[in-house]
Structures are given as structure tokens and as C-alpha cells.
Amino acid sequence: MRSRSTLLPRYYSVELVRRKRVSSNLFLLRFRVLGRLHVEPEPPQFVMLWVPGLEAIPMSIAGYDPSDEVLEFLVKPVGSTTSKLAEARAPEYMGVYGPLGKPWYPSGRRILFLAGGSGVAPILHFARKRCNGRLCHVVFGAWRFDEVGEIPSLLSSLGVSVTTACLDEGCDIKGTLVDAYKTLSVEEYDEIVVSGPIEVLRKIAVERKQGIRHYYILEAIVKCGIGLCSSCRLPGTSLLLCVDGPLFPHHLVEEVLLEA
Ligand code: FES
Numbered sequence: 001m002r003s004r005s006t007l008l009p010r011y012y013s014v015e016l017v018r019r020k021r022v023s024s025n026l027f028l029l030r031f032r033v034l035g036r037l038h039v040e041p042e043p044p045q046f047v048m049l050w051v052p053g054l055e056a057i058p059m060s061i062a063g064y065d066p067s068d069e070v071l072e073f074l075v076k077p078v079g080s081t082t083s084k085l086a087e088a089r090a091p092e093y094m095g096v097y098g099p100l101g102k103p104w105y106p107s108g109r110r111i112l113f114l115a116g117g118s119g120v121a122p123i124l125h126f127a128r129k130r131c132n133g134r135l136c137h138v139v140f141g142a143w144r145f146d147e148v149g150e151i152p153s154l155l156s157s158l159g160v161s162v163t164t165a166c167l168d169e170g171c172d173i174k175g176t177l178v179d180a181y182k183t184l185s186v187e188e189y190d191e192i193v194v195s196g197p198i199e200v201l202r203k204i205a206v207e208r209k210q211g212i213r214h215y216y217i218l219e220a221i222v223k224c225g226i227g228l229c230s231s232c233r234l235p236g237t238s239l240l241l242c243v244d245g246p247l248f249p250h251h252l253v254e255e256v257l258l259e260a
Contacts, residue, residue, distance in 0.1 A: 016092040023149025027086045033069040044122035047098030054081045058222040060121040074121035100225045104247045108190020113138040116196025127158040136160040141177025145170030178203040205257040214250040
């Protein structure tokens with residue numbers, strides 16, 4: 001039986017077995033690990049995904065199926081590497097280095113997730129692994145309704161309830177994720193996890209409602225992934241995203257977010 005503790009990351013070859021467009025700007029990629037992961041990845045851990053001929057980029061793990069050693073990633077094409085991933089055709093071979101970062105285990109029973117765009121990737125992993133026996137609700141925000149796509153049904157299939165927010169017609173709430181947050185009755189929850197663009201995290205930190213624990217999943221430039229190079233240090237702190245994060249409680253990153 002494999003350890004669930006945090007171990008040093010390792011390199012793996014992976015084979016793309018499926019790529020599916022799940023919204024107008026998000027693709028769900030499934031990779032089979034050629035071998036066996038030495039440790040089961042836990043949310044919100046991530047990996048460095050190496051695309052041959054291009055670069056290695058940090059990718060949140062959106063799902064892991066131990067029965068067939070399949071890792072899932074949610075890709076939004078914004079640069080050359082993510083665009084290549086979004087166009088990849090199975091079978092294609094790439095590399096993975098990980099898992100990286102610290103697992104996080106909610107202490108409460110009622111968890112609210114606020115996810116913006118591709119920031120929903122680690123929330124999919126949370127839904128799969130942490131929501132059994134808990135009351136989990138996800139508010140998923142996007143700019144346009146066509147960017148919402150199949151994300152709500154993916155989340156619902158994992159047993160969590162979902163509210164959508166976008167700026168045009170079709171979503172449950174017409175407005176931004178932050179607008180949706182302002183209307184919520186947060187006292188119904190024990191903990192709130194926010195994942196998405198830094199601007200969304202900053203606005204939630206500014207609007208933060210008192211009396212409930214808030215956590216944020218941050219992004220940074222990651223190189224070594226094991227705490228050696230400081231490239232992922234959060235500005236003005238001694239925190240390293242690759243070993244201390246990527247999820248941080250409000251009090252540790254309030255200044256980072258407010259100055260972002
Ligand atoms: S990526 Fe090198 S210390 Fe985090």
C-alpha cells in the first residue's frame with residue numbers, strides 16, 4: 001500500500017488518453033501514468049507538466065483515478081504550452097513531476113468553494129476526495145455563459161451542489177463571482193476555499209465576511225518544486241508556494257492579496 005504522506009516528488013511519463021472540450025475555453029485532459037505513482041495525490045496538490053519541445057508548467061490536479069492510474073488536468077489555452085495541450089491528440093506522451101504542494105484537509109463539515117474559470121481544477125479534485133460525508137457547495141464564476149459549459153455537470157456528478165455566475169444570460173446569478181459572494185449567507189458554512197485569478201482572490205479578501213475561515217489557492221512561478229530555488233516565494237513573506245501551499249489561510253496571505 002502506498003504512503004499518503006508527503007514524499008519527495010518524482011518524474012513520470014504519461015500518455016494522453018483523452019482530451020475533451022468542456023466549455024468554450026476549457027479542456028479536460030486525461031493522462032495515464034506509465035508506471036505507478038509513489039504517493040496518491042491529494043487536493044490541492046499540483047504537478048509540473050512537461051510538454052516535449054516546450055516547457056514544464058504547473059498544473060493543478062483536477063482528478064486522480066487510482067484504479068487505472070489516470071490523472072486529470074483542466075487546461076485553458078492562454079500561451080504556447082497550454083495551447084499545445086488544448087490541441088493535443090491521444091496518444092501523446094509527456095512528462096509529469098510531482099505531486100507538489102501540501103494536501104489540505106477541511107476541519108469543517110460544510111464547505112463553500114468559490115471557483116473562477118480554470119481555478120475550478122483543484123475544486124474538482126476536492127469534490128471527488130473531500131466531499132463524501134460533507135456538505136459541499138461550489139459557486140463557479142465565468143465571464144460568459146459559454147465558458148461555463150459542462151463544469152456544473154462535472155461537479156454535480158461528484159455529488160456537490162453548484163451555483164453559476166456570469167455576466168450574460170444563462171447563469172444562476174448575473175454578475176461576477178465576487179458579486180455572488182456578496183449575496184451569500186456564509187454563516188451556513190464552516191470554511192470557504194477560493195480558487196481563481198489573483199484579482200478575484202484579492203477582491204474576496206477585501207470583501208471577506210467575518211466569522212468564517214477563508215482559504216485561498218494561489219499561483220506562482222514554480223521551478224524546482226521542492227523549496228530550493230525561492231522562485232515561488234510569496235512577495236513580502238517567507239512562504240514558498242511549492243512546499244507551504246498552494247492553499248493558504250487568510251491571515252497568512254492577507255497582505256500578499258491586498259497588494260496584488
Ligand atoms: S519552486 Fe523552487 S522554491 Fe518553490
